[in-house]
Amino acid sequence: EHSTEHIYNEIAYPLVEGVMEGYNGTIFAYGQTGSGKSFTMQGVADPSSQKGIIPRAFEHIFESIQCAENTKFLLRASYLEIYNEDIRDLLGADTKQKLE
Numbered sequence: 240e241h242s243t244e245h246i247y248n249e250i251a252y253p254l255v256e257g258v259m260e261g262y263n264g265t266i267f268a269y270g271q272t273g274s275g276k277s278f279t280m281q282g283v284a285d286p287s288s289q290k291g292i293i294p295r296a297f298e299h300i301f302e303s304i305q306c307a308e309n310t311k312f313l314l315r316a317s318y319l320e321i322y323n324e325d326i327r328d329l330l331g332a333d334t335k336q337k338l339e
Contacts, residue, residue, distance in 0.1 A: 247295045
């Protein structure tokens with residue numbers, strides 16, 4: 240019943256703020272097939288209120304990096320799918336390839 244904007248602001252925003260302070264962060268979407276996990280994580284570009292958690296987090300992180308002075312950052316992100324005990328890297332070149 241909530242927009243991805245609301246979900247991001249309530250749940251992911253504080254996590255990303257912690258990441259910007261040097262802590263590791265994980266967002267774990269779990270549920271039945273068709274329950275909206277991918278939509279919540281990816282969303283759609285238009286309307287902007289339905290952008291997913293991933294694009295919102297990337298915007299948040301890169302805006303914070305732009306504002307920081309005299310600081311170096313190392314950013315590493317992964318987007319994994321675990322389905323029927325198979326693991327896939329959804330940011331990799333071949334999203335169908337199973338990982339060990």
